[in-house]
Amino acid sequence: MLMLAGVTKGAEVELTQSDQLAGIVDRNVRQTVAAFSQTRLKAEEIAVTLVDVKNGDALKCTSHRGGERIYPASVIKLFYLEAAHRWMEEGKIQDTPEVRRALRDMIVESYNEATHYIVDLLTGTTSGPELPANEMREWEFKRNAINRYFQSRGFTNINANQKPWCEGPYGRERAFVGEKLTNRNALTTDATARLLTEIALGKAVSKKSSAEMLELLARDPFGPAKDPDDQSHGFTGPSVPQGGKLWSKAGWTSETRHDAAYLELPGGAKFVLVIFTVNHANEREIISTLARGIISDMQKLP
Numbered sequence: 001m002l003m004l005a006g007v008t009k010g011a012e013v014e015l016t017q018s019d020q021l022a023g024i025v026d027r028n029v030r031q032t033v034a035a036f037s038q039t040r041l042k043a044e045e046i047a048v049t050l051v052d053v054k055n056g057d058a059l060k061c062t063s064h065r066g067g068e069r070i071y072p073a074s075v076i077k078l079f080y081l082e083a084a085h086r087w088m089e090e091g092k093i094q095d096t097p098e099v100r101r102a103l104r105d106m107i108v109e110s111y112n113e114a115t116h117y118i119v120d121l122l123t124g125t126t127s128g129p130e131l132p133a134n135e136m137r138e139w140e141f142k143r144n145a146i147n148r149y150f151q152s153r154g155f156t157n158i159n160a161n162q163k164p165w166c167e168g169p170y171g172r173e174r175a176f177v178g179e180k181l182t183n184r185n186a187l188t189t190d191a192t193a194r195l196l197t198e199i200a201l202g203k204a205v206s207k208k209s210s211a212e213m214l215e216l217l218a219r220d221p222f223g224p225a226k227d228p229d230d231q232s233h234g235f236t237g238p239s240v241p242q243g244g245k246l247w248s249k250a251g252w253t254s255e256t257r258h259d260a261a262y263l264e265l266p267g268g269a270k271f272v273l274v275i276f277t278v279n280h281a282n283e284r285e286i287i288s289t290l291a292r293g294i295i296s297d298m299q300k301l302p
Helices: 019-035 073-089 097-107 112-123 133-143 145-152 171-177 189-200 207-217 285-300
Strands: 015-017 046-052 059-064 245-252 256-264 270-278
Touching: 019 046, 019 059, 019 285, 046 189, 046 285, 059 189, 073 097, 073 112, 073 145, 073 189, 073 207, 073 245, 073 256, 097 112, 097 207, 112 133, 112 145, 133 171, 189 207, 189 256, 189 270, 207 245, 256 285, 270 285
Parallel strands: 015 059
Antiparallel strands: 046 059, 046 270, 245 256, 256 270
8 A cells, every 4th residue: 555745654545556547647747748848848847646536445546746845826725724624623713704704715716815814813823023033933833833733644745834925025924934935835746635635535624624625626617717816717627528527726826837626527537636837837728738638538447
């Protein structure tokens, strides 16, 4: 029994490495790189993790550069979402209409203001002017509460302690992220795929919480755009065949373009597909092209 990078013994999900899935991912990465040769796209600028969840607990997986630490854009909000549900179930924060509104705006609309509210709520920190050294050490410890939580659950090689688009402009946030952004947020596609797999299977925090999280991640790839990031149509969405269902959290910056998606397709295919790209944020079709090939191959599996 093998596990994705960042998953340790005792995790909620265990995944068996699949040569068949590896062939699908490797072939489609090569074809996508060839299709975007004019943009000088390289295989090293793509990270992919694929988890086949069709057979329930008999989960199969593979990845291409799945353990690489990459700036996660808005995909980091998946981790804040799961942590918030854990905090609420354990009574560390109150489950209020305001918290629920912020969680919805963070995931559905991808509002960074809502994310800042959730991070402050989870960690007991606020942005602001510089702090004396002893107060800053206490602030840093509090801000790392989300990291400690995921580390306790076997997630490694990630960093989830920064507010998106607030990484060090001024004051304590600037001091925390470091002059060279050495403490900026980072995820791997492996860790992201593990988390989304747990949500999809009803094993993240609790079955109830998983269902509530999945509801926020539901996208309509066939309807009108409803959010600033165009999460339904700007990433994996255009590759979903008619009759397919999509749940995802996507994001982009001037450097990156990422999507973490769970799909259920006509014919019974069910899988998690996480794709990160770097240095090609303007080529928005890279993710949909790669996803289209993988989706087509997954539909052919028995």
